[in-house]
Amino acid sequence: MSTFAAVVLFIGVTAYAVLGGADYGAGFWDLTAGGARRGRNSRHLIDQTLAPVWEANHVWLIFCLVMLWTGFPSAFAAIMTTLYIPLGLAALGIVVRGSGFAFRKVVVKTDQQRATGAAFATSSVITPFFLGTVAGGIASGRVPADGHGDPVTSWVNPTSLLGGVLAVGVCAFVAAVFLTAEARTRADARLEVWFRRRAQASAVATGAVALAGIAILHADAGRLFDGLTGRGLPLVLVSAACGLASLALLHRAVPRLLQALAVGAAGTVVAGWGVAQYPYLLGTHLRIGEAAAPDATLASLTLVAAAALLLVVPAMALLFVLHQRGRLDTT
Amino acid sequence: MPGLSLVTVGASLVPADPAQLLPAREQMAFTLGFHIILVPFGVAFTFLMLIANARGIRRKDETALLLARRWSQVAAVLFAVGAVSGTVLSFELGLLWPRLMGTYGAAFGIPFAIEGLFFFLEAIFVAIYVFGWQRMRPWPHFWTGVPVVLSGIGGTLSVVAANAWMNQPGGFTMRDGKIVEVRPLEVIFNGAFGFEAIHMLLAAYMVAGFVVAGVYAAGMLRGRRDRYHRLGLAIPLTVAALVTPLQIVVGDIAAREVYRNEPAKFAAIEAVPTTGTHVPEVLGGYYANGKVHGGIKIPSGASLLSGYSPSTRIQGLDAIPAEVRPPDRLVAIVHLSFDVMVGIGTALLGLSAWYALAWWRRRDLPRSRWFLRATAISGVLAVVALEAGWVVTEVGRQPWTVVGHLLTRDAVTTSGNLWLFFAATVALYVAVGATTVYVLRLLRRRWRDQGGATETDVPYGPSRSSQSAPAGGQG
Numbered sequence: 001m002s003t004f005a006a007v008v009l010f011i012g013v014t015a016y017a018v019l020g021g022a023d024y025g026a027g028f029w030d031l032t033a034g035g036a037r038r039g040r041n042s043r044h045l046i047d048q049t050l051a052p053v054w055e056a057n058h059v060w061l062i063f064c065l066v067m068l069w070t071g072f073p074s075a076f077a078a079i080m081t082t083l084y085i086p087l088g089l090a091a092l093g094i095v096v097r098g099s100g101f102a103f104r105k106v107v108v109k110t111d112q113q114r115a116t117g118a119a120f121a122t123s124s125v126i127t128p129f130f131l132g133t134v135a136g137g138i139a140s141g142r143v144p145a146d147g148h149g150d151p152v153t154s155w156v157n158p159t160s161l162l163g164g165v166l167a168v169g170v171c172a173f174v175a176a177v178f179l180t181a182e183a184r185t186r187a188d189a190r191l192e193v194w195f196r197r198r199a200q201a202s203a204v205a206t207g208a209v210a211l212a213g214i215a216i217l218h219a220d221a222g223r224l225f226d227g228l229t230g231r232g233l234p235l236v237l238v239s240a241a242c243g244l245a246s247l248a249l250l251h252r253a254v255p256r257l258l259q260a261l262a263v264g265a266a267g268t269v270v271a272g273w274g275v276a277q278y279p280y281l282l283g284t285h286l287r288i289g290e291a292a293a294p295d296a297t298l299a300s301l302t303l304v305a306a307a308a309l310l311l312v313v314p315a316m317a318l319l320f321v322l323h324q325r326g327r328l329d330t331t
Numbered sequence: 332m333p334g335l336s337l338v339t340v341g342a343s344l345v346p347a348d349p350a351q352l353l354p355a356r357e358q359m360a361f362t363l364g365f366h367i368i369l370v371p372f373g374v375a376f377t378f379l380m381l382i383a384n385a386r387g388i389r390r391k392d393e394t395a396l397l398l399a400r401r402w403s404q405v406a407a408v409l410f411a412v413g414a415v416s417g418t419v420l421s422f423e424l425g426l427l428w429p430r431l432m433g434t435y436g437a438a439f440g441i442p443f444a445i446e447g448l449f450f451f452l453e454a455i456f457v458a459i460y461v462f463g464w465q466r467m468r469p470w471p472h473f474w475t476g477v478p479v480v481l482s483g484i485g486g487t488l489s490v491v492a493a494n495a496w497m498n499q500p501g502g503f504t505m506r507d508g509k510i511v512e513v514r515p516l517e518v519i520f521n522g523a524f525g526f527e528a529i530h531m532l533l534a535a536y537m538v539a540g541f542v543v544a545g546v547y548a549a550g551m552l553r554g555r556r557d558r559y560h561r562l563g564l565a566i567p568l569t570v571a572a573l574v575t576p577l578q579i580v581v582g583d584i585a586a587r588e589v590y591r592n593e594p595a596k597f598a599a600i601e602a603v604p605t606t607g608t609h610v611p612e613v614l615g616g617y618y619a620n621g622k623v624h625g626g627i628k629i630p631s632g633a634s635l636l637s638g639y640s641p642s643t644r645i646q647g648l649d650a651i652p653a654e655v656r657p658p659d660r661l662v663a664i665v666h667l668s669f670d671v672m673v674g675i676g677t678a679l680l681g682l683s684a685w686y687a688l689a690w691w692r693r694r695d696l697p698r699s700r701w702f703l704r705a706t707a708i709s710g711v712l713a714v715v716a717l718e719a720g721w722v723v724t725e726v727g728r729q730p731w732t733v734v735g736h737l738l739t740r741d742a743v744t745t746s747g748n749l750w751l752f753f754a755a756t757v758a759l760y761v762a763v764g765a766t767t768v769y770v771l772r773l774l775r776r777r778w779r780d781q782g783g784a785t786e787t788d789v790p791y792g793p794s795r796s797s798q799s800a801p802a803g804g805q806g
Contacts, residue, residue, distance in 0.1 A: 052458040055414050059451045065421045066447045069432045070440025077433025080425030081746055088752050091422035092759055095415045099763045102411035106404075106770045116766075147429065148746055293437030293513065300515040304444045312451040315478075319455045328462035 001299070002292035005071040006281065008305045010274040012067055016060035017270045018174065018263050021167070023054045025175025027097065027124020028168065029198060030117065036110050042179075043117065045191055048330040049182050051105060052323050056316055058098065063308075071301050072291040074145070075281045082149035083137050086130040086160075093127035096120070125168055132167025136160030139273055140221035141283020145291075158220040162213045169206030170266050176202050177246055177262035181255030185324070196250050203247045207240075210269075223284050227276025235272035239265050348740045354749035355427040356739070358756055360725070362419055365760050367721055368714055369413035373453065374483035374532070375539035376406050379567050381476045386566075388469045394559050398566070400464055401778060402543075405771060407461045412767055414454065419756075427749070431732050431742040437510045438503040438518045439493060439733075445519075446489035452482040487535060488528045495523035498724065499592055500733050522592050526585040527724070533578040534720060538713045540571025541679065545710030548703045561696065568706060569690075571713075572683035579680055582673070583636075590637040593734070594646040596727035599657055599665040601633045605647040610634045615670055618663040621648075655738070657729050668722040675716035682709055 026046045033039030033046075069076040080087065100120030104113055133155040140159035143149050154160075176199035183191035217225040228236055246253075246261035253261075281291045292298060322328050380402040387396030421443075425432050431439070456478040463472045496502075502517025503510050547563035590597045597603075602618040603610055610633040616626020631641035638644075648656060657665075682705050689697040696702065728734060732742040 052462045055411065055454040056451065056458060058414060058418070059447070059454050062418060062421055062450060063447050065425075066440060066443045069425060069436040070444050073436025073440065074433050076425055076436060077429040080432070081429045081744055084426050084744070084747055087422060088426055091419045091426070092755060094418050095759060095763060098415035099412050099766070102408050103766055103770050106408060106774060147433070151746060293440075294511060296513045296515055297437045297441060300441050300513075301444055304448060307448055308451065312448060312455070315452055315455045319459055322459060322463070327466050328459065329465035330462055 001295055001302075002071075002289045003279070005067070005292065005298045005301050006278075006288045008301065009064060009067040009071060010271070012060055012064040013274070014267050014270045016057070016064055017167075017170075018266045019053075019057040020060055021128060021171040021266060022174045022178050022262075023050055023057055024097075024124045024128045024168075025171035025173065026050050026179065027101075027121045028172040029175060029179065029195070031121035031125060036114060041188075041191055042194055045179060045183060045186075045188070045195075047105065049179060050101065051330045052328045053319065054098070054101065056319060058094075061094075067301060071293055071298060072281055072288075073293060075286060075291040078143050078145060078147035078149075078282060078286070079134070079138060081147035082143045082151065082154045083134050085151055086133045086137075086155045090127050090130040090134070093123040093130065096123035097127055128167040128171050129164040130155075132164035133160035134163075135167070135273070136163025138282060139163070139224050139277060141223065141285065143282050145282060145286040158216045159224070162209070162216050165209055166206065166213060169202060169209055170269070173199060173202040173206050173243070174262045174266045177250070177258055180250060181258045185255050199250055200247060203243060207243065210240075224273075224276055227278075228272055230276075231278070232272040232276035235268045235275060239268040239272065242268065349743055349745050351427075351745060351747070351749045352740050352743045354753045355743045358749065358753040359423060359427055361753075362416065362423060362756060362760065363725075364718060364721070365764065366413065366416040366420060367717060368538075369409050369416060370487070371535035371538035371542070371717070372406060372409040373413050373457075374480075374487050375536040375570075376402065376409070376543065377457070377476065377479045377483060378536070379539060379543060379570060380406060381473065381480060382566050382570070383562075384473050384476065388473060394562055395566075397559065398563050401774070403461050403464070404774060407457065408767065408770055408774075410454075410457050412763060414450075416760075416763075417450075426752075427744055428732065428742045429744050431737060434508065435500075435503075435510065435733055435737065438500075438513050439496060441513070441515050441518050442489045442492035442496065446486050446493075449482040449486035449489060452478050453486060456482070483535075484532060487532050491528040491531045492519050492521070492524050494724065495527040496521045497731075497733050498527070498596075498728055499523040500736055505736075523588070526581065526588050530578070530581050530585050530720070533574050533581060534717050536574045537571050537578060537679065538710075538717050540567040540569075540574065541706075541713040542710030543567035544571060545707045548706035548709075552700065552703045552707060564706065565696065568686055571679070571709075572686050575676070575680050575683040579676060582676060587637060590645070593727075595648075595651050595657070595734075596665070596723075597637075598646055598648045598651070599662045599727050600669045600723060601645065602662055602666040603633065603645050603647040605649045606644065607647065608634055608642045608644050610643075610645045612636060613666075615667070618666050619659050621659070623666075655730055657727075661726055661729055665723055665727045668719040668726070672716045672719040672723060675712045675719070679709060679713065679716075682706065 026049065030039075030043055030046050033042045065076075068079075096119050100116045100118075100123065104116040104120055107113055107116060136157070136159040137143060137154045140157065142154040142157065142160075176195050180192055180195040180199050183189075183195055214225075217228065242261045242264035246258055246265060249258060249261070279288050280286060281288050380399050383395045383399035383402065386392055387394075387399055456475055460472070460476040460479060463475055467475070496518055499522035501521045502514040502519075504512040544564050544567040547560045547567075550560045551564065586597075586600070589600065601610065602613055602616070602623045604621045609631045612629040612632025612635075613623050614627040614629070616623040618624075633645055634641050634643040648662065651657075682702075685697055685702060685705075689695060689702075730738050730740070732739045
């Protein structure tokens with residue numbers, strides 16, 4: 001029962017990492033798109049692509065928080081009392097990101113668009129970085145079971161920094177692939193090239209970070225390293241294969257396949273973390289079963305998960321399909 | 332050393348409040364107080380929008396459609412700000428109150444898990460509705476808005492279930508400081524759930540109704556008395572006027588429920604220092620040093636209202652054990668907030684009656700400028716009443732976080748300097764709040780310049796272009 005709840009929780013984490021991550025990554029490209037004139041077209045595509053979906057994607061984060069504090073309350077408290085600095089900063093980053101994006105859609109003057117856009121884009125880079133450091137802190141076992149771990153070294157450490165940089169890189173990569181596909185759907189050749197170059201660059205950069213990460217994890221988080229090279233290895237390999245395939249097919253493949261490959265690359269690496277960590281929720285000291293809420297609570301969460309499968313997943317599919325078919329007017 | 336051990340025992344019995352308690356409470360109050368203003372716009376404003384939408388389609392009423400479309404744009408901005416400020420609250424539950432979540436999350440969390448589902452559906456269908464104006468057919472588009480309203484209701488009921496549980500906790504068994512058994516249905520349908528949930532839901536409809544009506548009343552006062560403004564006033568005010576009397580009844584029931592099941596809160600609401608009968612109802616006044624200073628006393632009023640008889644016995648603050656008795660300062664806040672809420676509610680009932688009477692007799696808005704003035708400020712008043720009501724529930728619960736189980740000072744985190752976090756949050760929220768207002772005013776100015784019926788981006792453009800009129804330019 002508790003394992004099932006943990007799996008549901010991790011599906012939520014993966015969904016947020018991929019879908020929410022793509023939205024953050026789009027903010028990364030927004031930030032680096034250059035001046036108002038030069039970056040206009042790419043920002044316009046980012047705006048149109050994100051507008052109808054980012055809030056729905058964002059709800060996955062709420063889903064994860066709720067699943068964690070209800071299903072595994074003590075682990076939630078332990079994480080919150082240890083990693084409160086990056087989590088607090090991420091929470092504020094989320095406010096800036098969402099409101100900045102919503103405001104930019106309304107304002108028309110260039111300087112106002114620049115200010116709100118900068119707020120949106122900067123926080124789109126900072127927020128996943130902090131969330132990545134949180135993941136690194138948890139994965140490397142720096143959150144004690146009773147909480148109140150070191151407020152600084154729990155997230156300022158090699159694995160956390162790797163997590164932060166990797167999060168930003170993966171988000172940027174997934175977003176670039178998505179936006180390449182989107183530009184192709186709209187038959188906008190110039191934007192397609194623009195985003196394809198960035199997809200390639202971010203793939204190479206993220207791949208390099210991931211390779212360097214092997215050495216970092218080996219030195220800093222032995223148990224995670226063992227898990228990722230042992231039980232989690234197939235998923236890590238699938239992730240690498242998806243990343244390489246999407247890179248190779250970036251010129252040719254149909255948009256949907258490209259998006260699937262990018263989702264695969266990002267999703268499997270997060271899933272790999274989950275598999276590597278099993279059966280522990282925190283490091284090697286708090287087992288899933290030990291942290292779990294009573295059975296009736298877990299049963300309630302199972303019902304909620306089933307309802308999500310029946311209601312939310314089809315609704316979200318409807319949103320994505322309408323968006324892809326251009327039924328939503330985002331101008 | 333008996334003296335020393337006595338001191339240590341004394342110290343452990345009444346520990347000093349953690350340094351984090353004050354900033355944590357201030358921050359929670361501030362961020363929740365900010366978020367709660369946005370709630371009615373996600374929950375109830377969308378309902379007003381659908382009324383205008385349905386009327387527009389059914390009666391081929393261009394003005395109503397224009398209102399619906401513009402309202403959806405406002406709702407989109409407010410929903411975004413509400414979504415992210417709500418997320419901060421989720422973080423804060425852990426960052427500020429880890430011992431609430433760590434110990435009680437297994438029970439307290441269940442309503443939130445359900446709320447998550449509704450939030451998902453709301454976010455999805457808000458997007459489909461807001462961006463579906465141009466390229467969907469009218470009725471299918473309308474129906475994509477219905478889940479928004481329904482999930483708004485469901486979400487409100489879920490969140491309030493969690494809040495109600497803190498006031499009347501139930502559905503769990505504790506052993507050695509840990510929850511070992513949970514009865515989810517008892518958690519959700521706790522003693523305070525029914526009246527709190529309905530009270531909040533109706534409050535959301537009142538706030539959205541009066542605020543939106545107030546905006547158009549202000550426009551009419553400035554001479555813009557076209558049909559656009561009249562309809563923009565009539566739709567929300569009709570909803571608010573229908574809801575307000577219901578709310579008065581529900582509020583009355585809620586007060587009696589609190590009298591019966593939350594005597595400590597009731598004693599603070601009525602500012603009753605000592606248990607007794609023939610307790611007067613004190614309107615206004617400031618509670619300090621064990622008595623109310625000033626205010627208007629209605630003899631036996633509180634006793635009559637709570638038990639229909641002057642001899643109804645009301646438990647006073649003196650019945651609460653001294654170590655968990657709320658300080659006078661908090662009692663004063665709860666008492667005044669309650670009076671503000673009830674006072675405004677009564678005034679809004681009067682406004683509703685005025686509107687209903689004019690409509691009943693002449694099928695028109697009241698002609699007096701005073702009616703427009705009253706409507707224009709009714710929105711602000713409704714927001715104040717909402718905040719006041721929330722203060723009654725939350726401050727009236729102190730010193731408890733989970734009544735009878737967990738004191739607020741034991742729920743708070745013990746790590747970090749929260750003043751820094753609080754300062755950063757206030758600075759950010761002030762900026763976000765100011766920009767929200769700025770952006771809404773920008774929309775208003777843009778729409779005013781565009782004018783009413785001559786708007787180019789009429790909804791459902793493509794479907795209409797196939798009939799006769801050209802669809803016009805892009806929005």
